[in-house]
């Protein structure tokens with residue numbers, strides 16, 4: 001297979017974008033990615049979107065978004081893996097180029113979530129769980145992660161304060177990201193005093209409802225070298241994708257994310273590196289407990305020690321392994337289909353040295369982890385500077 | 387919820403009907419065509435016992451549309467004594483009494499407000515054993 005590079009990055013401010021439609025926010029991000037690379041024609045495109053149908057009543061996004069990007073007569077594919085749809089778009093584009101079938105492919109993600117009210121968005125998100133055997137009984141996404149949290153607290157002694165510290169860290173990071181939806185700091189007391197959503201998770205343990213898009217342009221190494229103009233070339237060095245049971249209750253260990261561990265192992269093998277050789281990680285902190293479980297599954301700390309790792313400041317921006325310097329889903333926002341693409345974009349910015357105030361100094365290698373549902377699907381990418 | 391879907395789901399929702407893999411003993415609830423442990427395709431029908439233990443739980447305070455009239459309500463993952471785990475509500479319970487490891491019995495209750503087809507959606511909820 002051929003080497004694949006990330007040559008264009010496009011993302012604008014996320015938030016409640018009431019004046020903009022799904023097609024507009026996608027097109028802005030995609031144009032920015034093409035301009036960043038200096039490209040105006042692409043061979044193919046992938047769009048990650050969890051539920052155009054339930055959020056805005058629009059499916060058939062391949063046709064619509066290719067049309068609005070001014071790209072006709074090309075293959076355009078919408079891919080779906082719940083909240084991991086964005087990561088899946090990047091993976092799909094990667095393999096299309098690696099196989100030699102295409103040279104320049106756009107991977108984008110988009111979700112327009114605020115056109116519906118809170119109950120309807122809670123319903124839409126719950127479709128990423130097992131509709132007949134979980135959602136039927138009234139459990140929500142925060143509810144499922146809350147049950148993971150209670151199990152983790154019981155098994156390993158993880159505390160509500162450790163959960164809250166994840167939010168505190170990611171909001172501190174997000175306060176340095178001008179594109180974040182909630183770029184402000186919070187403290188532990190504020191998190192613990194915020195409204196309970198599903199015990200033990202408070203609203204500030206949860207990622208927000210967000211409108212947003214992100215786009216990255218991928219290309220073969222030959223094309224990337226021609227377009228580099230002296231900028232560092234960022235290569236996708238490892239890709240891993242795996243699945244687990246869709247129903248949380250069917251897992252042997254409710255506290256462990258096997259699909260994430262499996263995907264990470266594949267990506268580490270492919271990139272010939274281990275968790276100790278990463279300069280930054282962008283991971284799927286849809287809830288504070290998720291970040292604790294993911295750092296364990298990625299091997300950044302021992303199994304069960306995620307809460308303690310937060311106490312020890314392992315993952316702060318100046319810690320041993322900075323996690324979610326972008327602010328993560330928690331502060332940056334979580335337009336579900338766009339999240340996995342924005343993670344790639346963030347790591348690529350750091351590897352190019354273009355991350356501004358929050359730049360991880362000298363970053364050479366970074367990992368992204370994007371997860372669907374309660375971990376029923378997980379996609380890991382490892383990026384390196386050539 | 388459509389009438390057809392509701393009717394189709396009655397056997398496991400009302401009667402805890404499951405199946406045991408002939409080869410490895412894995413219990414599929416609901417029924418499956420292929421065993422996820424050993425890929426065997428032959429199962430023996432069984433009925434699960436309605437008693438079990440709370441493996442984890444939460445209290446839902448922000449609900450999807452069909453459940454907004456019920457908040458707050460408790461939801462748990464219950465491991466039945468046969469070894470199968472399922473997700474269900476815990477009824478008639480003061481949330482402060484919930485804990486991992488507590489014993490429960492499953493009872494037949496109304497689950498959701500009337501669906502679009504006018505069908506009442508029933509199923510099993512856990513209640514704490516005295």
Ligand SMILES: [Zn+2]
Nearest residue numbers: 407410421424
């Ligand atoms: Zn079997």
